[in-house]
Amino acid sequence: xxxxxxxxxxxxxxxxxxxxxxxxxxxxxxxxxxxxxxxxxxxxxxxxxxxxxxxxxxxxxxxxxxxxxxxxxxxxxxxxxxxxxxxxxxxxxxxxxxxxxxxxxxxxxxxxxxxxxxxxxxxxxxxxxxxxxxxxxxxxxxxxxxxxxxxxxxxxxxxxxxxxxxxxxxxxxxxxxxxxxxxxxxxxxxxxxxxxxxxxxxxxxxxxxxxxxxxxxxxxxxxxxxxxxxxxxxxxxxxxxxxxxxxxxxxxxxxxxxxxxxxxxxxxxxxxxxxxxxxxxxxxxxxxxxxxxxxxxxxxxxxxxxxxxxxxxxxxxxxxxxxxxxxxxxxx
Amino acid sequence: xxxxxxxxxxxxxxxxxxxxxxxxxxxxxxxxxxxxxxxxxxxxxxxxxxxxxxxxxxxxxxxxxxxxxxxxxxxxxxxxxxxxxxxxxxxxxxxxxxxxxxxxxxxxxxxxxxxxxxxxxxxxxxxxxxxxxxxxxxxxxxxxxxxxxxxxxxxxxxxxxxxxxxxxxxxxxxxxxxxxxxxxxxxxxxxxxxxxxxxxxxxxxxxxxxxxxxxxxxxxxxxxxxxxxxxxxxxxxxxxxxxxxxxxxxxxxxxxxxxxxxxxxxxxxxxxxxxxxxxxxxxxxxxxxxxxxxxxxxxxxxxxxxxxxxxxxxxxxxxxxxxxxxxxxxxx
Numbered sequence: 001x002x003x004x005x006x007x008x009x010x011x012x013x014x015x016x017x018x019x020x021x022x023x024x025x026x027x028x029x030x031x032x033x034x035x036x037x038x039x040x041x042x043x044x045x046x047x048x049x050x051x052x053x054x055x056x057x058x059x060x061x062x063x064x065x066x067x068x069x070x071x072x073x074x075x076x077x078x079x080x081x082x083x084x085x086x087x088x089x090x091x092x093x094x095x096x097x098x099x100x101x102x103x104x105x106x107x108x109x110x111x112x113x114x115x116x117x118x119x120x121x122x123x124x125x126x127x128x129x130x131x132x133x134x135x136x137x138x139x140x141x142x143x144x145x146x147x148x149x150x151x152x153x154x155x156x157x158x159x160x161x162x163x164x165x166x167x168x169x170x171x172x173x174x175x176x177x178x179x180x181x182x183x184x185x186x187x188x189x190x191x192x193x194x195x196x197x198x199x200x201x202x203x204x205x206x207x208x209x210x211x212x213x214x215x216x217x218x219x220x221x222x223x224x225x226x227x228x229x230x231x232x233x234x235x236x237x238x239x240x241x242x243x244x245x246x247x248x249x250x251x252x253x254x255x256x257x258x259x260x261x262x263x264x265x266x267x268x269x270x271x272x273x274x275x276x277x278x279x280x281x282x283x284x285x286x287x288x289x290x291x292x293x294x295x296x297x298x299x300x301x302x303x304x305x306x307x308x309x310x311x312x313x314x315x316x317x318x319x320x321x322x323x324x325x326x327x328x329x330x331x332x
Numbered sequence: 333x334x335x336x337x338x339x340x341x342x343x344x345x346x347x348x349x350x351x352x353x354x355x356x357x358x359x360x361x362x363x364x365x366x367x368x369x370x371x372x373x374x375x376x377x378x379x380x381x382x383x384x385x386x387x388x389x390x391x392x393x394x395x396x397x398x399x400x401x402x403x404x405x406x407x408x409x410x411x412x413x414x415x416x417x418x419x420x421x422x423x424x425x426x427x428x429x430x431x432x433x434x435x436x437x438x439x440x441x442x443x444x445x446x447x448x449x450x451x452x453x454x455x456x457x458x459x460x461x462x463x464x465x466x467x468x469x470x471x472x473x474x475x476x477x478x479x480x481x482x483x484x485x486x487x488x489x490x491x492x493x494x495x496x497x498x499x500x501x502x503x504x505x506x507x508x509x510x511x512x513x514x515x516x517x518x519x520x521x522x523x524x525x526x527x528x529x530x531x532x533x534x535x536x537x538x539x540x541x542x543x544x545x546x547x548x549x550x551x552x553x554x555x556x557x558x559x560x561x562x563x564x565x566x567x568x569x570x571x572x573x574x575x576x577x578x579x580x581x582x583x584x585x586x587x588x589x590x591x592x593x594x595x596x597x598x599x600x601x602x603x604x605x606x607x608x609x610x611x612x613x614x615x616x617x618x619x620x621x622x623x624x625x626x627x628x629x630x631x632x633x634x635x636x637x638x639x640x641x642x643x644x645x646x647x648x649x650x651x652x653x654x655x656x657x658x659x660x661x662x663x664x
Contacts, residue, residue, distance in 0.1 A: 021431075022651065050427065051427070053431065054431045054432075055391075055392065055401070055427075055428040055429075055431045055432050055649060056391070056424070056427070056428060056431075057389060057390070057391045057647065058389070058390035058391065058424065059387075059388070059389045059390065060387065069387070087420070088419070088420045088421065089420065092388070092390065095382065095383070095387075095388070096387040096388060097387075099353075099385065099386045099387045099388075100386075100387050313645070313646070314645070314646070314651070315389065317387060319354065319646070
């Protein structure tokens with residue numbers, strides 16, 4: 001990664017405000033919710049669930065937006081593309097992403113559905129179960145792409161969740177083409193095993209043609225290749241991507257290239273409070289390291305460190321300076 | 333406290349949604365903010381400050397509302413009176429207070445200013461500095477009092493912050509009269525030293541005529557009696573209130589009656605993250621103990637325990653069951 005750039009990473013994703021509440025396993029069972037996964041809900045179901053769930057904590061979220069906030073906290077230069085409405089949550093989202101140091105040039109949409117929200121239920125085991133009302137995100141299309149931002153960023157980073165809104169998949173293919181035409185890299189996170197299940201063919205097509213750096217957890221990557229055998233996964237992913245960073249929760253992660261595999265340990269955490277954003281912040285640390293020319297194993301270590309910070313408290317945006325944290329661990 | 337009651341405690345306060353952000357001492361200095369205090373700001377100043385402050389975390393707050401949520405978490409029966417607008421933050425406030433198990437009968441106001449918000453800036457020393465836009469709270473008046481709720485609660489609990497909106501002081505005097513006419517107790521927290529300073533005569537009048545149980549920290553109570561001598565304070569407050577619980581941060585608290593003083597140690601905290609709500613949750617533990625007939629020293633211990641929970645994380649609403657916490661410490 002060499003050519004001069006305006007930004008280290010440009011992220012494109014569903015711009016979402018999270019509503020996070022503690023819950024019980026019984027509540028998940030009552031509402032037939034599958035722990036640890038994300039499902040799409042309509043406005044009515046979102047209202048129904050909100051009425052029944054516990055007191056909430058509202059904060060900006062969105063997988064890729066969390067990653068961008070994480071890279072900014074590490075000291076990286078980042079930009080974001082994602083759509084919100086001109087309503088209170090939209091203004092909250094715009095404030096928070098800008099205040100985190102992320103370039104965000106999009107205006108607030110004046111018409112159409114409300115700003116997206118994700119009702120996140122955190123069980124006592126710190127697992128999160130997500131219910132997303134996509135709202136204004138469904139309007140994202142190729143016309144929202146900022147070619148200058150994409151062409152000027154070392155890496156364009158995309159989330160698998162973008163396959164859910166109807167026209168965003170056109171946008172991400174187009175974004176990948178623009179990035180590659182400018183000699184840049186394209187990165188994708190698979191986001192969620194059910195999301196992979198809903199759009200497997202689209203995912204595979206995108207990865208084969210466009211993805212240089214892939215992020216996934218074990219379950220997601222196994223779902224993508226419809227196998228339980230990790231060796232099969234390793235073979236397949238090596239054929240398609242330059243780099244794959246595969247996370248394995250408490251077992252750490254493994255970074256794969258065509259001819260090497262770097263195992264990375266998970267960073268120790270005093271108390272796991274809420275796993276929301278663990279994958280997003282792993283990607284933040286990894287991409288920051290990569291765009292700063294660090295060795296792949298160190299990129300993985302940076303990822304683990306950032307993930308460990310985020311799971312120690314509620315919410316998916318860092319509470320402390322990740323740059324200071326990285327320095328304290330000799331990984332600046 | 334004996335007569336049968338519908339609720340242990342009814343709280344009346346400014347209904348506020350908090351916007352909490354990390355900040356630096358430099359930021360406070362730049363904006364001439366006095367650490368650890370609350371100031372009232374208009375809509376324009378709230379916008380100006382919000383534009384400049386860091387990424388926020390939104391959650392229901394309001395001093396007395398926090399106390400009611402705390403008592404509910406301990407297993408107490410509580411109700412709340414406070415005014416919000418029919419807007420997104422108003423619906424968030426109503427959802428959260430009801431979901432916390434607090435009886436809240438008020439409708440959402442259809443006209444007038446927006447739901448109140450408090451911009452809370454947390455410095456690295458965990459101190460909070462608050463900037464309150466009162467919004468819909470300015471409309472609270474005697475006509476909002478629910479006589480049945482007040483007459484049916486063992487204790488009616490009021491916040492000093494109610495002296496700030498124009499007509500709420502009429503409402504709190506009237507509420508105290510209704511409570512006493514029904515043979516109930518009246519409790520007040522002084523809220524903030526500057527608030528005491530703004531309304532000293534009104535505070536003294538209310539305390540002399542109407543307050544049975546007083547909560548204050550050292551600075552507030554010294555401001556009330558315009559003295560730095562704690563013995564002078566003790567003499568004055570004993571003449572006016574049946575019980576005074578005076579908190580002293582890390583030094584714990586002292587519970588005063590006409591003829592006794594019970595010192596109470598602070599509960600140990602692993603890491604102080606954000607002191608927002610420490611006083612509110614001390615009052616929650618204390619009032620829960622009192623309405624359940626516990627000895628005063630145990631009421632103080634319950635207060636310390638609840639305060640310790642709240643300062644271990646961001647925000648002023650409990651993250652864990654305070655009832656379970658009390659049980660674990662033999663204070664159920």
